[in-house]
Amino acid sequence: MGEGHGDTFEGVSTDRLKLELLEEIHMKDVVQLSTLEIRHKIAELEANLNTDLAGSEWKTRYETQLELNDQLEKQIVSLKEKMEKVRGNPSDRLSSIRVYEKMPVESLNLLLKQLEKEKRSLENQVKDYALKLEQESKVFHRTNSERRSYISEMSQVSGLTQVSKRQQMDPLPRMKESPVKTKFSMLDHVQRRPKKKSFAVSDWRLL
Helix, strand or coil, X not given: CCCCCCCCCCCCCHHHHHHHHHHHHHHHHHHHHHHHHHHHHHHHHHHHCCCCCCCHHHHHHHHHHHHHHHHHHHHHHHHHHHHHHHHCCCXXXXXXXXXXXXXXXXXXXXXXXXXXXXXXXXXXHHHHHHHHHHXXXXXXXXXXXXXXXXXXXXXXXXXXXXXXXXXXXXXXHHHHHHHHHHHHHHHXXXXXXXXXXXXXXXXXXXX
């Protein structure tokens, strides 16, 4: 803005200043929307947290996330207050412009510099929070996947243990019944054996 004039606004028209002010307000709206989206994603991650993941590491991560959420809440409230002051009467879209029409150019210059500084700060914070959110999301999904894998392995081991116990218990009744079954089976075997043919000796008579 104002190319060739450095950081001053000498020679810059009031319409140009109004346009740049509107652009700054629009950028603040964009930053606010990005902050709200990150807040929504954080809320979704918190809702998906499993109570089983209550270890010390996840407890620390959760407390850290709560602190970040609290900071976001404060920044959102502060940003809303500033936006309300800038916008003035919501029913009048040009109310913010009318406020600045009464300000001298020097004051507008200082205000724009301050707004640009705040905008850069908010953009950097949004980037930092987005990066942290992405990292936390990856760690959460990886840990949750490992937890499910461990639970599956434990279930398989438990099932194999139960099968092994049943196999160890099954031969006992068979051993108790085996002597009786053996006697009957031997008797049945003897009864089923084919009888040998006997040759009767005929009476021989002497002639």
